[in-house]
Amino acid sequence: MTCTEFLALLDELIDDEVSVPMRALLQQHLEGCDHCEVTLSTTRKTIEIYRSHEVYELPNAVRERLHAAIMARCKNGC
Amino acid sequence: MATIQQIQENEEHPDVALVASAKSGDVHAFETLVNKYDRQIFRIAQHITQNKEDAQDVVQDAFLKAYEKLEQFQGNSKFYTWLVRIAVNESLMRLRKRRTGKMVSIDDDIETEEGSVPRDLADWSPNPEQNYGQAELAEILRKTIQGLPHGFRIVFVLRDVDGLSTEETAETLGLSVPAVKSRLLRARLQLRERLSRYFRKKKAGEK
Numbered sequence: 001m002t003c004t005e006f007l008a009l010l011d012e013l014i015d016d017e018v019s020v021p022m023r024a025l026l027q028q029h030l031e032g033c034d035h036c037e038v039t040l041s042t043t044r045k046t047i048e049i050y051r052s053h054e055v056y057e058l059p060n061a062v063r064e065r066l067h068a069a070i071m072a073r074c075k076n077g078c
Numbered sequence: 079m080a081t082i083q084q085i086q087e088n089e090e091h092p093d094v095a096l097v098a099s100a101k102s103g104d105v106h107a108f109e110t111l112v113n114k115y116d117r118q119i120f121r122i123a124q125h126i127t128q129n130k131e132d133a134q135d136v137v138q139d140a141f142l143k144a145y146e147k148l149e150q151f152q153g154n155s156k157f158y159t160w161l162v163r164i165a166v167n168e169s170l171m172r173l174r175k176r177r178t179g180k181m182v183s184i185d186d187d188i189e190t191e192e193g194s195v196p197r198d199l200a201d202w203s204p205n206p207e208q209n210y211g212q213a214e215l216a217e218i219l220r221k222t223i224q225g226l227p228h229g230f231r232i233v234f235v236l237r238d239v240d241g242l243s244t245e246e247t248a249e250t251l252g253l254s255v256p257a258v259k260s261r262l263l264r265a266r267l268q269l270r271e272r273l274s275r276y277f278r279k280k281k282a283g284e285k
């Protein structure tokens with residue numbers, strides 16, 4: 001397996017959507033390829049960091065204001 | 079095993095009952111939905127519009143539009159994906175207004191090959207996010223994701239941050255499944271590449 005072939009299946013590997021035999025082939029490539037190992041681990045880390053850190057917080061005061069505005073109009077039948 | 083799976087499959091999503099109550103005029107049921115999803119809708123709107131005031135307006139308008147159109151919601155898709163679709167359209171409309179009427183679609187700014195091949199192949203420090211304070215890290219993450227074309231950014235946010243499936247993301251954005259897949263791979267690789275500038279292991283002597 002080449003690095004390009006590995007890369008084409010990177011998302012499937014990360015999302016756990018590869019068959020057992022394909023997983024074995026990808027694993028075999030990883031064992032001999034530091035570059036793909038780094039690409040895989042740092043891509044996983046990228047996703048994990050964005051998943052666990054809120055980039056855009058909605059402050060409570062703004063939330064309350066928006067809720068009040070939304071609900072006031074809903075109660076009036078919009 | 080088969081029985082357990084069956085029950086799970088037949089189990090109703092909690093939103094179904096809330097939507098049904100809201101349809102029959104229970105505004106508190108709708109308020110529960112607002113409470114449940116407002117942060118995610120704000121996040122999506124902010125990622126598309128890149129403007130706080132616009133994103134707040136989108137939250138308000140998207141929920142009001144959802145409430146108005148609740149009768150038309152058939153329940154073929156999840157309430158949340160239906161709501162996101164409304165919010166994405168509202169966000170694109172806001173963006174268009176800012177750009178003085180220029181058409182804006184989810185296909186804009188898609189560069190063809192940039193970032194599809196990993197270049198920075200240095201490993202990262204262990205738990206690199208711990209080398210930064212909360213505010214500093216948030217700034218890095220914001221700056222990094224802002225640099226992506228918005229058609230990539232929104233696919234990444236829906237799939238990886240919000241946890242929608244590929245099919246749901248495709249339906250929400252009006253894209254094909256292969257288009258979502260190819261954008262997701264490129265979004266992930268481009269983000270990885272950009273974050274690597276901050277997170278890569280420093281060589282001896284580097285600050």
